[in-house]
Amino acid sequence: MQHKAEKLSFDERIEALIEKAREVRYHIVDMVHTAQSGHIGGSMSAADIMTALYFDILNINPEDPGWTDRDRFILSKGHACPVLYSCLALRGYFPIEKLKTLRKFGSILQGHPISKTPGVDISSGSLGHGFGQSIGIALAGRLAQKDYSVFTVLGNGEIQEGLVWEAAAAADKYRLDNLVAIVDDNRMQNDGFTDGIMPMDPIGKKFEAFNWEVIEINGHNMREVLKALEQAKNTVGSPVCIVANTVKGKGVSLMENQQRFHGKPPKPEEYVIAVKEIRGEA
Amino acid sequence: MNMDLTKAKVPTRRAFAERLVEYGEIDKDFVVFESDIGYSTYTHLFGDKYPARYFNMGIQELNTMDAAAGMAAEGRTALVAGYGVFLSMRAIEAVRSFVCYPNLNVKIISSHGGITPAIDGVTHQASEDMAFLSTLPNMKVLVPADTLAAKNCVDLVMKTSGPCFVRLMRDPLYDIYGPEDSFHMAGSHCLREGGDITIAAYGDIVFQALEAAETLSERGIEAEVLDLYSFKPLDYASVRKSIEKTGHLLVAEDHQKRNGMGYDLASYCLREYPVPFDHIGLEDTFAESGDYQSLIEKYGLSAAHITEKAEQIIKK
Numbered sequence: 001m002q003h004k005a006e007k008l009s010f011d012e013r014i015e016a017l018i019e020k021a022r023e024v025r026y027h028i029v030d031m032v033h034t035a036q037s038g039h040i041g042g043s044m045s046a047a048d049i050m051t052a053l054y055f056d057i058l059n060i061n062p063e064d065p066g067w068t069d070r071d072r073f074i075l076s077k078g079h080a081c082p083v084l085y086s087c088l089a090l091r092g093y094f095p096i097e098k099l100k101t102l103r104k105f106g107s108i109l110q111g112h113p114i115s116k117t118p119g120v121d122i123s124s125g126s127l128g129h130g131f132g133q134s135i136g137i138a139l140a141g142r143l144a145q146k147d148y149s150v151f152t153v154l155g156n157g158e159i160q161e162g163l164v165w166e167a168a169a170a171a172d173k174y175r176l177d178n179l180v181a182i183v184d185d186n187r188m189q190n191d192g193f194t195d196g197i198m199p200m201d202p203i204g205k206k207f208e209a210f211n212w213e214v215i216e217i218n219g220h221n222m223r224e225v226l227k228a229l230e231q232a233k234n235t236v237g238s239p240v241c242i243v244a245n246t247v248k249g250k251g252v253s254l255m256e257n258q259q260r261f262h263g264k265p266p267k268p269e270e271y272v273i274a275v276k277e278i279r280g281e282a
Numbered sequence: 283m284n285m286d287l288t289k290a291k292v293p294t295r296r297a298f299a300e301r302l303v304e305y306g307e308i309d310k311d312f313v314v315f316e317s318d319i320g321y322s323t324y325t326h327l328f329g330d331k332y333p334a335r336y337f338n339m340g341i342q343e344l345n346t347m348d349a350a351a352g353m354a355a356e357g358r359t360a361l362v363a364g365y366g367v368f369l370s371m372r373a374i375e376a377v378r379s380f381v382c383y384p385n386l387n388v389k390i391i392s393s394h395g396g397i398t399p400a401i402d403g404v405t406h407q408a409s410e411d412m413a414f415l416s417t418l419p420n421m422k423v424l425v426p427a428d429t430l431a432a433k434n435c436v437d438l439v440m441k442t443s444g445p446c447f448v449r450l451m452r453d454p455l456y457d458i459y460g461p462e463d464s465f466h467m468a469g470s471h472c473l474r475e476g477g478d479i480t481i482a483a484y485g486d487i488v489f490q491a492l493e494a495a496e497t498l499s500e501r502g503i504e505a506e507v508l509d510l511y512s513f514k515p516l517d518y519a520s521v522r523k524s525i526e527k528t529g530h531l532l533v534a535e536d537h538q539k540r541n542g543m544g545y546d547l548a549s550y551c552l553r554e555y556p557v558p559f560d561h562i563g564l565e566d567t568f569a570e571s572g573d574y575q576s577l578i579e580k581y582g583l584s585a586a587h588i589t590e591k592a593e594q595i596i597k598k
Contacts, residue, residue: 132344
């Protein structure tokens with residue numbers, strides 16, 4: 001709600017988010033390069049969605065990470081935590097310098113998210129489980145008569161887990177309209193293109209069949225992203241799934257659609273090129 | 283305690299659920315998750331009285347465990363009831379990484395423990411559950427033997443911080459405890475005193491141990507019988523005190539021998555106080571469908587096996 005609080009127009013919000021997404025992407029590349037480890041491709045594909053959430057949509061307070069009325073966020077595709085850490089640092093949950101400690105011994109920034117990190121609601125990383133836990137968090141919100149929304153980002157590979165569909169059925173049963181799932185559909189997974197490994201299309205129709213409301217968007221068009229998130233947050237009577245068509249490694253040409261950048265860091269020369277492109281200096 | 287065994291009116295799974303309904307008045311905050319066997323775990327009794335706090339998630343143990351973790355992460359204690367074999371295996375990763383790792387208040391109530399779901403067959407018997415659950419950091423594991431012990435376990439898990447696992451039985455066996463008996467974490471009860479050998483057991487095998495002790499006494503061997511209902515944390519101090527007196531230890535359990543309580547106590551004794559030792563449990567095998575009595579006889583868990591093994595240890 002940062003931008004809303006500043007009373008910006010929709011266009012101004014979009015402009016600010018596009019600029020912020022550059023910063024988010026810069027820190028993703030920088031922290032993974034520094035760590036020489038981490039999942040860069042799936043972080044970059046989710047960067048626009050995550051930026052819109054953390055710098056506009058989510059009702060959160062970095063000064064009070066455990067504020068009981070805050071919106072909850074669960075990165076179910078936990079391996080993409082560089083994008084989460086980047087957003088949290090830029091939003092003020094911890095100093096930006098901490099990003100350089102990603103995956104290092106003693107760091108608050110573990111290889112996959114844990115709830116001890118300021119701003120991280122629950123641990124995640126084993127695929128499907130973040131989504132499952134979001135069901136419990138949404139039920140808890142309803143039971144406590146809280147107005148918070150629960151947002152969770154899943155990967156297109158992650159939804160191959162049967163657990164995801166157990167959770168989808170549960171959200172339908174309880175008509176969890178405080179729950180929004182965003183599938184970051186970057187068409188790839190660890191071993192290559194999802195279509196060749198275990199096709200999951202049509203994703204939207206699958207969620208529709210589970211009685212979810214479905215919105216399909218271009219996950220890199222900030223207008224579409226922001227509109228969809230607002231619509232989803234305000235939906236009454238149904239859980240909402242946003243299927244975001246995205247590109248793995250988005251924002252750095254040499255990383256886009258490259259399997260190598262699922263879980264491998266850039267080489268030093270690639271890092272230099274990547275930073276230039278993100279900053280618009282290429 | 284009442285040393286004359288009386289036939290229990292209800293199985294421990296039902297006793298636990300009955301106390302849970304009462305506890306719903308004492309603590310108005312906790313919730314119960316069920317996976318479509320509410321009429322078998324008897325959690326429907328809770329659901330009938332507190333429908334807003336009862337979530338029947340259908341046949342999806344894994345997501346049920348995650349949902350309970352999410353609920354507990356929001357500060358509300360969540361009980362998850364189901365068959366032991368499913369909760370201890372199908373849902374185990376959620377238990378490990380999302381309940382135990384963040385140390386959340388999720389209480390796992392496992393009915394049909396050990397081979398007590400005898401006639402249901404191997405797919406419904408939970409003969410490795412203690413090994414899986416007790417291996418997880420932060421997890422506490424309780425196995426009440428009778429009606430009052432099961433009811434006490436409700437209060438115990440609700441008052442204990444962090445994850446707990448309670449193993450219950452399918453069928454009624456016997457009652458031994460009275461209102462004066464108290465139960466706590468790392469607790470145990472000495473059900474029969476004796477100076478020749480210590481027989482350590484938990485759950486349904488407690489009754490086999492008591493029967494064996496009776497037979498042994500007729501043969502001139504006085505066995506001390508311990509009910510180690512707190513599987514983890516285990517009451518090593520009471521075991522130590524007993525074996526210092528008897529000098530012999532036999533552990534008998536309705537579980538695989540491997541990674542059961544016998545392995546734990548053998549390790550303890552080797553480190554701290556070596557005594558002649560043996561162990562009764564499933565011998566790296568699965569059981570089968572059949573009545574409980576036939577199964578414990580065929581698979582070596584009965585009073586006769588305990589008696590024989592105790593005599594062998596003493597002759598060593």
